[in-house]
Amino acid sequence: MRAMPRVSEAHLAARRQQILDAARACFARNGFHATSMQDVISEAGLSVGAFYRYFKSKEELVTAIAEQVIGRVSDLLDEVRAINPPPPIEDVMRRLLQTVDPQFSPDGVFPMALQVWAESLRNPELAAFVRTIYGRVRGHFDEIARDQQAAGRLPADADPEAVGAVLFSMVPGYALQRVLLGRPDPDTFLAGITALLHAPDKN
Amino acid sequence: MRAMPRVSEAHLAARRQQILDAARACFARNGFHATSMQDVISEAGLSVGAFYRYFKSKEELVTAIAEQVIGRVSDLLDEVRAINPPPPIEDVMRRLLQTVDPQFSPDGVFPMALQVWAESLRNPELAAFVRTIYGRVRGHFDEIARDQQAAGRLPADADPEAVGAVLFSMVPGYALQRVLLGRPDPDTFLAGITALLHAPDKN
DNA sequence: CCTTAAAACGAATGTTCGTTCTCTTTAGCG
DNA sequence: CGCTAAAGAGAACGAACATTCGTTTTAAGG
Numbered sequence: 454m455r456a457m458p459r460v461s462e463a464h465l466a467a468r469r470q471q472i473l474d475a476a477r478a479c480f481a482r483n484g485f486h487a488t489s490m491q492d493v494i495s496e497a498g499l500s501v502g503a504f505y506r507y508f509k510s511k512e513e514l515v516t517a518i519a520e521q522v523i524g525r526v527s528d529l530l531d532e533v534r535a536i537n538p539p540p541p542i543e544d545v546m547r548r549l550l551q552t553v554d555p556q557f558s559p560d561g562v563f564p565m566a567l568q569v570w571a572e573s574l575r576n577p578e579l580a581a582f583v584r585t586i587y588g589r590v591r592g593h594f595d596e597i598a599r600d601q602q603a604a605g606r607l608p609a610d611a612d613p614e615a616v617g618a619v620l621f622s623m624v625p626g627y628a629l630q631r632v633l634l635g636r637p638d639p640d641t642f643l644a645g646i647t648a649l650l651h652a653p654d655k656n
Numbered sequence: 657m658r659a660m661p662r663v664s665e666a667h668l669a670a671r672r673q674q675i676l677d678a679a680r681a682c683f684a685r686n687g688f689h690a691t692s693m694q695d696v697i698s699e700a701g702l703s704v705g706a707f708y709r710y711f712k713s714k715e716e717l718v719t720a721i722a723e724q725v726i727g728r729v730s731d732l733l734d735e736v737r738a739i740n741p742p743p744p745i746e747d748v749m750r751r752l753l754q755t756v757d758p759q760f761s762p763d764g765v766f767p768m769a770l771q772v773w774a775e776s777l778r779n780p781e782l783a784a785f786v787r788t789i790y791g792r793v794r795g796h797f798d799e800i801a802r803d804q805q806a807a808g809r810l811p812a813d814a815d816p817e818a819v820g821a822v823l824f825s826m827v828p829g830y831a832l833q834r835v836l837l838g839r840p841d842p843d844t845f846l847a848g849i850t851a852l853l854h855a856p857d858k859n
Numbered sequence: 860c861c862t863t864a865a866a867a868c869g870a871a872t873g874t875t876c877g878t879t880c881t882c883t884t885t886a887g888c889g
Numbered sequence: 890c891g892c893t894a895a896a897g898a899g900a901a902c903g904a905a906c907a908t909t910c911g912t913t914t915t916a917a918g919g
Contacts, residue, residue: 459886459887459894459895459896460885460886460887460895460896465896468896482778483778484774484775484777484778486689487778489875489876489877490876490877490878491875491876491877499897499898500897500898500899501877501878501879501897501898501899501900502879502880502881502896502897502898502899503896503897503898505877505878505879506895506896506897510877510878511876511877511878542852542855559777564777567770567773567774567777568774568777570770570774570832570835570836571687571770571771571773571774572687573836574687574762574767574770574771574835575685575686575687575690580836583836584836584837584838587833587836587837588837591833591837605856606855606856607851607852607855607856608851608854608855608856611847611848611851612844612847612848612851614840614844614848615840615844615845615847615848615851616848616851616852617848618830618833618839618840618844618845618848619826619845619848619849619852620848620852621829621833622825622826622829622830622832622833622845623822623825623826623829624829625828625829625832626824626825626826626827626828626829626830626832627821627825627829629773629825629828629829630790630794630821630824630825632773632777633773633776633783633786633787633790634787634790634791634794635787636821637817637818637821641815641817641818641821642818642821642822642825644814644815644818645814645815645817645818645819645820645821645822645823646822648810648811648814648815648818648819649745649810649819649822649823649852649853650852650853650855651811652745652809652810652811652853653808653809653810653811662864662865662866662916662917663865663866663915663916663917668866671866692905692906692907693906693907693908694905694906694907702867702868703867703868703869704867704868704869704870704907704908704909705866705867705868705869705909705910706866706867706868708907708908708909709865709866709867713907713908714907714908
């Protein structure tokens with residue numbers, strides 16, 4: 454049996470991605486809530502019925518998009534840390550900011566990440582996913598701190614997780630300034646980091 | 657003429673605030689978009705008609721709430737900087753984080769600020785307001801940096817605006833970690849700042 | 860205490876939305 | 890080439906929504 458009128462597996466995956474791409478464009482333009490299903494479906498050039506063959510609901514679509522967005526953030530960070538041997542903190546942060554800087558533009562991942570964060574406050578499933586991914590990212594910053602400590606560029610008694618948290622904080626903190634205020638540029642920000650690292654001991 | 661059946665000015669203001677308080681509670685619980693007008697109106701114990709006497713639309717309500725929330729963030733920062741004479745950077749940041757820490761809880765202002773930020777990406781009017789207030793807050797961090805430089809705790813040739821940007825970035829960056837990951841606690845984060853400030857010069 | 864207009868009310872409205880369901884088309888298989 | 894079941898289409902539906910509007914209540918002025 455198994456009469457099999459099905460279409461190729463690749464075609465199904467392509468259709469699904471076609472919807473995801475359309476949704477990403479719409480969400481970036483208008484946000485999750487102000488985007489109607491019709492918007493997404495029209496953007497994808499499909500019919501309502503076709504959409505609901507690939508996603509059970511709008512919420513499932515939002516979650517899928519969120520996973521892609523957060524996953525990309527994590528990957529970006531992975532790349533930066535893969536550099537060997539570990540350069541000084543300022544260089545690590547420079548490379549990091551230069552890598553993520555394009556993502557701060559209106560069609561980058563950061564504006565959407567902002568929406569995911571806000572959404573995760575009232576969507577426990579999404580919150581759990583966000584926690585998993587960002588925990589992993591945080592872990593990489595801890596590793597960076599450990600590398601720096603091993604290289605003698607941090608006090609021997611410093612807590613790597615504490616330093617990792619501070620380094621981690623600078624990335625979304627900087628992103629927020631860029632998105633909301635439009636400044637400073639990466640070089641200025643990096644100069645600020647350098648100045649703080651070279652603060653004379655006066656305490 | 658002027659038959660005047662009006663109620664006292666104070667009563668009008670109180671009613672308005674009553675609505676704002678109810679809205680804040682609802683928005684904190686469910687977010688701007690998932691909160692219906694009926695939710696807000698019921699929470700306030702009013703009628704639909706009464707609400708629309710005080711606000712033209714839901715959007716106007718959201719804007720009013722956003723203004724209150726952001727205004728409070730700014731005020732908090734103002735207080736911390738008013739301390740004289742300026743303590744060392746670590747102490748400034750300690751005081752700052754201790755002041756804003758309660759605001760990271762689910763009913764604090766930070767979760768709502770997150771929503772305001774996300775919302776401002778597609779509401780130009782709100783975006784302009786956010787820019788104004790956060791610009792002012794940023795300015796205070798620049799002043800902190802200048803104070804520190806004058807006290808010899810930063811390199812003489814450092815750019816205060818660059819240092820201010822970095823210090824500023826740590827606050828929302830830390831808040832995000834607290835809200836999304838639940839850690840680290842303020843003391844650990846502050847220890848991380850201390851470790852970075854005391855990094856041995858190896859470059 | 861009666862008049863008057865603001866204030867409050869809440870049923871009604873019209874729209875928009877996400878989703879369902881039935882029908883048609885398509886593509887693989889024998 | 891015809892059979893079959895999946896894929897796609899889109900009209901239709903019901904729920905939820907923000908807002909309006911005609912009416913009732915309230916309180917200050919004369």
